[in-house]
Amino acid sequence: MSFQAAYQKPLPQILPETAGFWEATRRHELVVQQCAACGQRQYFPRLLCHRCLSDDLAWAPVSGQGVVYSFTIIRQVLHASFAPDVPYVYAIVELAEGVRLIANVVGIAPEQVRVGLPVKVVFAEVTPEVSLPQFEPV
Amino acid sequence: MSLRGGSAIIGYGETVFAKAKHSAGRSPLGEQCTAARLALADAGIAKDEVDGLVAIGPLDHGPSWSMDLAEYLQLRPSFLDTPYFGGAAGNAGILHAAAAIQAGLCRTVLLVGGSVSQPGPPAPHGVEDSVSFERDFDTIFGPMGDNSAYALIKRRYQHEFGAGEEGFAQVVVNARRHAARFANALLTTPVTVEDVLNSRMICDPLRMFEIVMPCTGAAALVLTSAERARDVRQRPVYLLGGGQAIDRGMWTPAYGREASLTTSPIKRSAASAFAMAGLTAADLDFLQLYDCYTITVIVALEDVGCCAKGEGAEFVARTDLSSTGTLPVNTDGGQLGRGQPYGACHFLPVIEASRQLMGRAGALQVADARFGLANGNGGAMANQCTLILGNEIP
Ligand SMILES: [Zn+2]
Numbered sequence: 012m013s014f015q016a017a018y019q020k021p022l023p024q025i026l027p028e029t030a031g032f033w034e035a036t037r038r039h040e041l042v043v044q045q046c047a048a049c050g051q052r053q054y055f056p057r058l059l060c061h062r063c064l065s066d067d068l069a070w071a072p073v074s075g076q077g078v079v080y081s082f083t084i085i086r087q088v089l090h091a092s093f094a095p096d097v098p099y100v101y102a103i104v105e106l107a108e109g110v111r112l113i114a115n116v117v118g119i120a121p122e123q124v125r126v127g128l129p130v131k132v133v134f135a136e137v138t139p140e141v142s143l144p145q146f147e148p149v
Numbered sequence: 150m151s152l153r154g155g156s157a158i159i160g161y162g163e164t165v166f167a168k169a170k171h172s173a174g175r176s177p178l179g180e181q182c183t184a185a186r187l188a189l190a191d192a193g194i195a196k197d198e199v200d201g202l203v204a205i206g207p208l209d210h211g212p213s214w215s216m217d218l219a220e221y222l223q224l225r226p227s228f229l230d231t232p233y234f235g236g237a238a239g240n241a242g243i244l245h246a247a248a249a250i251q252a253g254l255c256r257t258v259l260l261v262g263g264s265v266s267q268p269g270p271p272a273p274h275g276v277e278d279s280v281s282f283e284r285d286f287d288t289i290f291g292p293m294g295d296n297s298a299y300a301l302i303k304r305r306y307q308h309e310f311g312a313g314e315e316g317f318a319q320v321v322v323n324a325r326r327h328a329a330r331f332a333n334a335l336l337t338t339p340v341t342v343e344d345v346l347n348s349r350m351i352c353d354p355l356r357m358f359e360i361v362m363p364c365t366g367a368a369a370l371v372l373t374s375a376e377r378a379r380d381v382r383q384r385p386v387y388l389l390g391g392g393q394a395i396d397r398g399m400w401t402p403a404y405g406r407e408a409s410l411t412t413s414p415i416k417r418s419a420a421s422a423f424a425m426a427g428l429t430a431a432d433l434d435f436l437q438l439y440d441c442y443t444i445t446v447i448v449a450l451e452d453v454g455c456c457a458k459g460e461g462a463e464f465v466a467r468t469d470l471s472s473t474g475t476l477p478v479n480t481d482g483g484q485l486g487r488g489q490p491y492g493a494c495h496f497l498p499v500i501e502a503s504r505q506l507m508g509r510a511g512a513l514q515v516a517d518a519r520f521g522l523a524n525g526n527g528g529a530m531a532n533q534c535t536l537i538l539g540n541e542i543p
Contacts, residue, residue, distance in 0.1 A: 085352065115290050
C-alpha cells in the first residue's frame, strides 16, 4: 500500500510558488521566503513579497524553534479523516524568526499544552511527496 | 463628500426564525422575498420605487444572488451589489448603498439577506472552498472552521490579559436575558454564569453557549435618500458615519505578520465611523455588536473605545449591559440569544439599531435613544464594518 492510499486527510497542492517549501520539508528542513529586495521574511509562500511586491524571493532556512502563540483542542472534526486523531492540538506557532504558522502540536498530552510553550519542528512523512511540519515540546 | 446624514433607514422586516429541524419547506428565496415584502410594507415604499438592490445569498450560492433575486421579484434596479465577506457584508452593503444614493446612481435601496439552516453539522467552509493558501497551509492541520479560529483568538486574549471566564459568560447571560423578551428569538431560556461555564466544551476554550446556533431566517431593510426620508411613515434613522477595515484573510488568524489577534480592525473601522459622524463612544446610547462568539463582544467594546484594551471581560462583568442599564448592548438578544440565520445575521445589528432609534423596541426600548453603533464582523474578526446611526443629524 502506498503512502497516498493510506493517508486520507487533505493534502496541500504543490504550486510553483510553494514547491520549494514542500521540497524542503521532504528533506526535514523548514524554510520561509526571504525577499532579496527588502529583506522581508514571509510565510506562507507567495509569488511576490507582500511588503514591496518584488518577485525576487529566495528560500531562507529557519531554526524551527518557536513557542505556542495560541492553540485549541479539536474534539469534533469538520473533515472526517481527522476523526481518529481527536483530541488533537491545532495551534499557531510563532517561530524565533518572528513568522507565525498554523500546525499541530504533537508529542504531548493536549491538556498539557500552554501558550508560550517552547516547541521545535518535527516532520510527519504523510506521503512520498509531502512531509508536514509539526511541533513538539523542546 | 461624506455619507453623514445623506441617507436613512426607513423600514425593516424579518421572517420568523426557525431551528434547522423546524425548517422543512422553507427556501432561501422564499425567506428573502418575505423579508423584502415586510420591509417595503414597513417603510410604505411601493416595489416599483426600489431602484437599488443589495442581496446576500446563502453560503453555497455564488455572487450572482442579487441578479437572481431581482429576477424573482421582477425588480429593475440601477444599482446592484452582493457583498460577500462574512458578517461585515451587511454593514458594508449599507455603506455601498449610501454612497450610490449620494452619487445619484439610485435613490431607494432594498437590502436583504437570509438562508435556510440544514440539520447536521455546519457546511465545512475552510475545507473544500478555501483559497489556495488556506487549503495548503491551514486545512491540512484539521481546523474546526469558525470554532477553532475564534478559539485561537479567545485563548490568546486570555493569555495576554489574564482574563478568566466570567466576562465571557456574562456576554451570554446578557444576550439570553434580552432574547427572553424579544419576539423573534430562539434561545429564550435565561442562563446564569454557572450555566454557561457548565455547558459542554466544544473547542477549548469555547463552550457551547458561547457559540451561535445556526438557524433559518431572513432580514431586510430599506435605505433611501435623506430627502425622500422626510416624507415617510417611520421615523427616519440616519446613517451618520461608517468605516470598514480588514487585517487578514478570511479564516486563518495565523497570517498577517502585523495583525494582532486581540486588537481587531474595529479600532480603525470605528474611528472612521466616529470621525465621519462627529461623535465619540461617549455619545452612544447603545451598541449592537455582531456576536457570533462571546470574544467578539469583548474585543469590540475595547476597540470601539468603551473601555481600555484588555479590560473588556472585566468591563462586561461589572457593567449593566441590559436595555435599561448604563451601556445597553445587543438589546434584541444578539445572535447568541436569537440564533444565526446566515445572510440575515449580517443585518441584525443595524436593524436592532433602527428599531431602537425609531422607538419601536417595546419592552426592550432604550429610553431617549438618539445615537447608536452597529458593528458587523466577518472572517474570524479579520473584517469589520462599523456604522453610527441616529434619529437626528447632530
Ligand atoms: Zn520585499
